[in-house]
Structure formats: C-alpha cells, structure tokens
Amino acid sequence: MTIEVLNESGADVDEVELMRIARHALDVLGISGELSLALVDVERMAELHLQWMDEPGPTDVLSFAMDELDLRSARRAGKALHVAEGALLGDVVLCPSVAAEQAAAAGHTTLQELALLTAHGVLHLLGYDHQEPDDHAEMFGLQAELLASYRAQA
Numbered sequence: 001m002t003i004e005v006l007n008e009s010g011a012d013v014d015e016v017e018l019m020r021i022a023r024h025a026l027d028v029l030g031i032s033g034e035l036s037l038a039l040v041d042v043e044r045m046a047e048l049h050l051q052w053m054d055e056p057g058p059t060d061v062l063s064f065a066m067d068e069l070d071l072r073s074a075r076r077a078g079k080a081l082h083v084a085e086g087a088l089l090g091d092v093v094l095c096p097s098v099a100a101e102q103a104a105a106a107g108h109t110t111l112q113e114l115a116l117l118t119a120h121g122v123l124h125l126l127g128y129d130h131q132e133p134d135d136h137a138e139m140f141g142l143q144a145e146l147l148a149s150y151r152a153q154a
Helices: 015-029 042-053 071-076 096-106 110-125 133-153
Strands: 003-007 034-039 061-065 088-094
Touching (some): 015 110, 042 096, 071 133, 088 110, 096 110
Antiparallel strands (some): 061 088
C-alpha cells in the first residue's frame, strides 16, 4: 500500500500523521491500494470546489475516486470488497486553512481536524456518502470508529 502526500498549502502539517490515519482506515476496512493526499491553499480549494462541485468558496475536503468502489454496499451485503493489489484508489484533497477554522470552532487541534477529514475523504473514495440521513449516520459512525481505534492504538 502506498500513500503519497503532496503539500502545496504552505501550512506546516504533520504529513506522516495523516499518512498513518489513512493507512489505519484502509487496514481496518481491509482495503489495499494506493492513494494520494494533497494539501492545498484556500484559493486552490475554492477553484476545485467550484470546478467539481459547482459550489463557490473553499471547502475542507474533496475526494476524487479513480474507480467506483462501493465498500458500503459490500459491507451491507456481508461481503468483502475486492480491490486489485496496487489499485489506485484516488485522491483526497485537504485544505489546512479551512480545517484550522473548523478546529477552532470545534475546540480541538488542526491536526485532529485534518485526521478526521482524512478518514472522511478515504470513506468517500470507498463509496460512502452522507446525502441521506441513514447514509450520514452510517458514514459518520464509521468515521468515528476509525478515529477511535486509531487513537486507541497510538
């Protein structure tokens, strides 16, 4: 499994920690594959947000899956999701500036917010979404489990 980090944000971020949370999430979910984590500044995130989501302004995280993986449906059916060894899962794009604002509002550190957003982005790569209330509960519940199990092992 390969996880690459490209920090173009200008922010001082613990990139190794973000790689660890992404790896932990994939390990717990039984997925082997490659992904990239890109950290961008507010301007670049606003451009991507407008281009891909047709929404103005920056957001905290965007995920760009290479394949339409659907771990959620596989898990609901009691099956494993088979991903080819070395498959490229996609890209998770994070905006540390937006994460810092959200962290301050939530009362935790920017790194904790970026870890949460990394787990969130990985789940999106694997087919999870939060459009419907049940899907929201499922995705955010799994996200909380992944973060708790990561903190417990650290």
